Amino acid sequence: MTVQFGKHQEFSMQRVFEAPPDMVFDAWTRPEYLDWFFNPDNRTDAPVTVDLRVGGQWRQEMVISPTDRYFTGGLYREIVPNQKLVFAWGAVGGWPELDPDLPDENPRVTLDFKPRGEQTVLALLVQFPDHMTKEKVQWWMDCGMQAGWDMTVDRLVARYDGRGGIRRAG
């Protein structure tokens, strides 16, 4: 089955870091540097595992509360050390749920690491396969109006007001 990644079903972010690309790349790909990816203030004893090769997986346990925890991570699709990293976002038995045989069913994350003087410009692109869009719109209508909705919209509005516009992907 061919999975479509349509337009307007993606978003991008760009950040400038005060560190060289090799260090930013390491922070994304080495277990000992992936602390930042955890939920803050909630640690786990489960080790972060990274199998940095195309088809290999990165797994990391996210703890929301002592009883609410899940695995996330990715399945690597493309690796250019210190320059580019592409992975299917998710984990087997985790969130988003990942089937290693069908990684294109998951959101695809593309990271570009570009040096700028002493800094790194990181471009993050998250693309959603078409089937997710319809499901997610429905999800918002079904339950998104309740829990989490107010907080998320308030944040979005604050961000929108503060920066004069959310950058639209597409």
Add this chain to the structure above:
Amino acid sequence: MSDPLTATFAALADPTRRAMLARLADGPATVNELAEPFELSLPTVSRHLKVLEEAGLVVKERDKQFRPCRLETAPLAAADLWMAPYRQFFGERLDRLDQQLKAMMAARREAAKTRKEGDEK
């Protein structure tokens, strides 16, 4: 409000209007029905409705007697609101990555300094 996204966010910024949208997510409703749960005057409710209408989030049925209002979901999809939790997930993490990289750089500089001092001795 020429930019549709601006209109969408402005319309969503008010909790009363969000509550109205939540009500309409269950099905069409008349202005009176929409006003019921709130201790608001009909003109106030109408004003909120007008903002929602202008944002394209609510459509008034033209052909029915009581002109019920119904929810229009296209602007919500266009505003990429369904992506908001994902956007938030990565945004928060990149903030923390920034902090961690600053600490890593400081440690690297400190190590370089220590090495240099060692060489000079």
